[in-house]
Amino acid sequence: STSGERTAKAERMFELMDGFLKNDPLSLQKDILDHVEYTVARSRFSFDDFEAYQALSHCIRDRLIERWHDTQLHFKRKDPKRVYFLSLEYLMGRSLSNSIINLGIRDQCADALSQLGFEFEVVAEQEGDAALGNGGLARLSACQMDSLATMDFPAWGYGLRYQYGLFRQVILDGFQHEQPDYWLNFGNPWEIERVHVTYPVKFYGTVEEEILNGEKYKIWIPGETIEAVAYDNPIPGYGTRNTITLRLWAAKPSNQHDMEAYNTGDYIDAVVNRQRAETISSILYPDDRSHQGKELRLKQQYFFVSASLQDIIRRFKDVHKDFNKFPDKVALQLNDIHPALAIPEVMRVFVDEEHLGWNKAFDLTCKIFSFTTHTVQAEALEKIPVDLLESLLPRHLQIIYDINSYFMEELKKRIGLDYNRLARMSIVEEGAVKSIRVANLSLFCSHTVNGVSKLHSELLQTRVFKDFYELWPEKFQYKTNGVTQRRWIVVSNPNLCALISKWLGTESWIRDIDLLIGLREYATDISLHQEWQMVRRVNKMRLAEYIEATSGLKVSLDAMFDVQIKRIHQYKRQLLNILGIIHRYDCIKNMAKDDRRKVVPRVCIIGGKAAPGYEMAKKMIKLCHAVAEKINNDSDVGDLLKLVFIPDYNVSVAELVIPGADLSQHISTAGHEASGTGSMKFLMNGCLLLATADGSTVEIIEEIGEDNMFLFGAKVHEVPTLREKGSTIKVPLQFARVVRMVRDGYFGFQDYFKSLCDTVEGNSDYYLLGADFGSYLEAQAAADKAFVDQEKWTRMSILSTAGSGRFSSDRTIQDYAEKTWGIEPCRCPL
Numbered sequence: 001s002t003s004g005e006r007t008a009k010a011e012r013m014f015e016l017m018d019g020f021l022k023n024d025p026l027s028l029q030k031d032i033l034d035h036v037e038y039t040v041a042r043s044r045f046s047f048d049d050f051e052a053y054q055a056l057s058h059c060i061r062d063r064l065i066e067r068w069h070d071t072q073l074h075f076k077r078k079d080p081k082r083v084y085f086l087s088l089e090y091l092m093g094r095s096l097s098n099s100i101i102n103l104g105i106r107d108q109c110a111d112a113l114s115q116l117g118f119e120f121e122v123v124a125e126q127e128g129d130a131a132l133g134n135g136g137l138a139r140l141s142a143c144q145m146d147s148l149a150t151m152d153f154p155a156w157g158y159g160l161r162y163q164y165g166l167f168r169q170v171i172l173d174g175f176q177h178e179q180p181d182y183w184l185n186f187g188n189p190w191e192i193e194r195v196h197v198t199y200p201v202k203f204y205g206t207v208e209e210e211i212l213n214g215e216k217y218k219i220w221i222p223g224e225t226i227e228a229v230a231y232d233n234p235i236p237g238y239g240t241r242n243t244i245t246l247r248l249w250a251a252k253p254s255n256q257h258d259m260e261a262y263n264t265g266d267y268i269d270a271v272v273n274r275q276r277a278e279t280i281s282s283i284l285y286p287d288d289r290s291h292q293g294k295e296l297r298l299k300q301q302y303f304f305v306s307a308s309l310q311d312i313i314r315r316f317k318d319v320h321k322d323f324n325k326f327p328d329k330v331a332l333q334l335n336d337i338h339p340a341l342a343i344p345e346v347m348r349v350f351v352d353e354e355h356l357g358w359n360k361a362f363d364l365t366c367k368i369f370s371f372t373t374h375t376v377q378a379e380a381l382e383k384i385p386v387d388l389l390e391s392l393l394p395r396h397l398q399i400i401y402d403i404n405s406y407f408m409e410e411l412k413k414r415i416g417l418d419y420n421r422l423a424r425m426s427i428v429e430e431g432a433v434k435s436i437r438v439a440n441l442s443l444f445c446s447h448t449v450n451g452v453s454k455l456h457s458e459l460l461q462t463r464v465f466k467d468f469y470e471l472w473p474e475k476f477q478y479k480t481n482g483v484t485q486r487r488w489i490v491v492s493n494p495n496l497c498a499l500i501s502k503w504l505g506t507e508s509w510i511r512d513i514d515l516l517i518g519l520r521e522y523a524t525d526i527s528l529h530q531e532w533q534m535v536r537r538v539n540k541m542r543l544a545e546y547i548e549a550t551s552g553l554k555v556s557l558d559a560m561f562d563v564q565i566k567r568i569h570q571y572k573r574q575l576l577n578i579l580g581i582i583h584r585y586d587c588i589k590n591m592a593k594d595d596r597r598k599v600v601p602r603v604c605i606i607g608g609k610a611a612p613g614y615e616m617a618k619k620m621i622k623l624c625h626a627v628a629e630k631i632n633n634d635s636d637v638g639d640l641l642k643l644v645f646i647p648d649y650n651v652s653v654a655e656l657v658i659p660g661a662d663l664s665q666h667i668s669t670a671g672h673e674a675s676g677t678g679s680m681k682f683l684m685n686g687c688l689l690l691a692t693a694d695g696s697t698v699e700i701i702e703e704i705g706e707d708n709m710f711l712f713g714a715k716v717h718e719v720p721t722l723r724e725k726g727s728t729i730k731v732p733l734q735f736a737r738v739v740r741m742v743r744d745g746y747f748g749f750q751d752y753f754k755s756l757c758d759t760v761e762g763n764s765d766y767y768l769l770g771a772d773f774g775s776y777l778e779a780q781a782a783a784d785k786a787f788v789d790q791e792k793w794t795r796m797s798i799l800s801t802a803g804s805g806r807f808s809s810d811r812t813i814q815d816y817a818e819k820t821w822g823i824e825p826c827r828c829p830l
């Protein structure tokens with residue numbers, strides 16, 4: 001069309017546009033009712049809470065889309081350097097409340113609903129969790145997306161759109177059972193399907209050579225092609241118009257028809273085969289330890305990496321003619337080593353498709369990648385069997401070999417012919433099963449490797465990646481994790497949020513967390529104390545109601561609510577907690593009746609999922625139930641001690657439990673928790689911590705001081721010596737006694753618990769439960785003592801919140817932006 005026609009068309013478009021969607025309660029009501037009729041297809045005269053949730057979500061979605069379009073257009077015009085965050089896991093939880101709060105229209109929505117006869121909280125409860133991840137790493141990604149949007153960074157998240165999220169945990173007779181989480185059953189208003197944003201992803205096949213203009217090139221002739229379809233999830237920032245994209249890929253059968261199959265007449269088989277393609281993005285692996293050598297897992301990794309890179313390179317090429325500026329425009333962040341196939345894939349595209357030549361391609365590659373590791377366990381570092389890689393991605397294996405030869409040459413220049421060390425550092429591991437060490441590949445090809453806490457980084461430098469650190473110390477950084485205060489205070493603890501804003505005289509801390517420190521000034525103010533206690537009690541009430549609804553158990557609000565919620569792991573030592581509870585029970589039983597009056601009442605709350613194949617973790621869950629059964633039904637004990645296992649722990653459950661906790665436990669054996677982020681959420685909410693000096697706790701101590709928490713246990717440097725001592729360590733008598741109670745069948749299931757008891761006795765006590773038991777009990781006693789003094793407890797609680805600013809993901813992201821990615825804010829004008 002001519003330019004005159006185009007202008008006329010644009011003018012007409014403007015005429016037809018009503019302006020932006022309005023956010024006053026009346027406009028919202030109209031929009032909700034429209035969505036009830038036209039999206040949900042119900043009558044505006046009769047719809048229920050769930051339908052109200054659907055309609056409201058669509059209203060919010062419309063508003064998100066407006067801002068998202070503006071933001072994307074703004075980024076396009078400005079063409080800033082962008083960060084692309086590659087992660088196989090995101091634990092987003094619910095989106096409605098979070099979006100409404102970030103859009104700044106919480107009160108308007110609540111008003112609109114209430115005039116229609118609905119209650120906001122009840123409507124928000126209708127939403128299910130998006131649980132596309134396992135634990136800490138995945139929730140961290142979600143917090144970081146929120147911070148990236150809020151701080152106006154030009155960022156994209158990429159991941160997989162699993163059809164089955166993390167399994168639902170069902171407890172039957174005290175045992176964990178896993179049920180599939182088919183979370184898309186009721187539709188997902190928070191995603192936008194981009195039917196036209198699709199890329200072919202190839203697998204299998206052979207590598208051949210071709211000659212082009214006298215040069216030899218490798219070409220990969222794939223054996224299978226699967227289509228990746230984009231689903232965009234807009235992520236709104238708080239206090240800004242910026243709304244960024246989390247793009248998740250779903251696998252669909254490719255449109256390239258296999259004529260052969262159709263011609264032979266086996267139509268049904270051909271269609272069924274195509275349908276199988278979808279399995280690639282169907283299931284999240286529920287193991288949060290390691291995944292080794294599974295073909296489907298490898299396919300998932302490559303599928304999402306390949307689609308994301310095609311998308312990223314296409315976006316770059318829309319604007320730039322050659323690749324010289326690639327590192328100035330693109331930062332690729334590998335969230336752990338699971339997306340590390342991005343490295344050989346970028347090399348393949350540069351060398352085989354863009355014909356940049358090996359040296360230039362490698363130079364560019366090394367400038368764009370950074371990675372963050374989330375573990376201390378060397379055994380969690382992924383290895384890919386060469387056989388598997390060779391069949392699935394033959395060209396990538398060649399590229400990795402080429403990178404490794406170059407790496408070995410470089411190494412020899414630095415360290416000479418130290419063959420042991422060369423073998424240790426090599427990307428290719430020889431041995432019974434020849435395999436690729438993904439961590440070594442990532443270390444060599446990334447410009448930066450980050451740990452997730454100061455202590456974690458020290459362990460990486462001195463143990464896990466020592467060889468690499470000695471040669472390339474400049475690559476090593478750390479960014480202590482953080483969590484977003486938007487979700488973990490504003491959404492989940494609205495009363496505390498209002499109280500903080502009242503005393504600080506501003507809501508600015510929601511964007512500028514450093515202001516929280518201002519609460520320190522009022523830590524001894526009696527009127528703040530009263531209001532603080534009131535807020536905490538209301539939260540405890542909410543939690544007590546939930547406990548009663550899920551387990552039938554009535555708990556006293558005067559008791560200390562003592563919580564440990566996280567994935568179940570031996571190193572996280574839920575068993576230490578349970579043995580401590582048995583000890584407490586035993587003490588109460590053996591006390592004279594009169595003395596029982598001195599006991600500080602407790603409600604012990606444990607929650608978490610065990611990986612389906614993790615036997616010891618499953619036994620801990622059963623033990624918790626067996627002990628609870630005994631204690632909760634013992635009339636000698638009454639309200640002095642209760643034990644509750646909260647089933648199906650997830651993000652939404654955490655939002656309810658954390659604000660209601662008085663004390664929370666973070667009790668991993670020192671040197672095992674890379675960071676830990678649960679502790680940060682509790683800290684923000686004024687819950688006191690009972691913890692070992694592990695992961696980020698070390699830095700929490702720096703912020704709030706040892707006096708404001710209950711610290712115990714062996715320090716990192718003491719752990720190796722204690723392990724060497726093994727059974728010669730003097731273990732407290734009480735420890736032997738409680739383990740014996742379990743062994744002797746005091747809680748039933750004697751045979752079943754035997755192997756669990758074996759893991760904590762004598763030389764087998766790898767996680768040092770026995771060695772730490774004495775100081776654990778002392779810390780518990782100190783917590784009891786402090787709890788009786790409510791003034792002291794409240795002061796400690798206020799100081800915890802006041803000191804939590806350093807643990808906001810806003811600070812983490814600011815650090816990444818400056819020190820690792822080299823990106824700057826790009827704020828969309830209002």
Ligand code: F58
Nearest residue numbers: 136137288289374452673674675676677
């Ligand atoms: C967790 N790792 C760390 N890994 O355990 C925790 O200390 C840290 O705070 C958190 O990351 C965030 O940095 C973690 O969650 C996994 O879930 C992996 C999933 C895939 C396989 C290997 C473990």
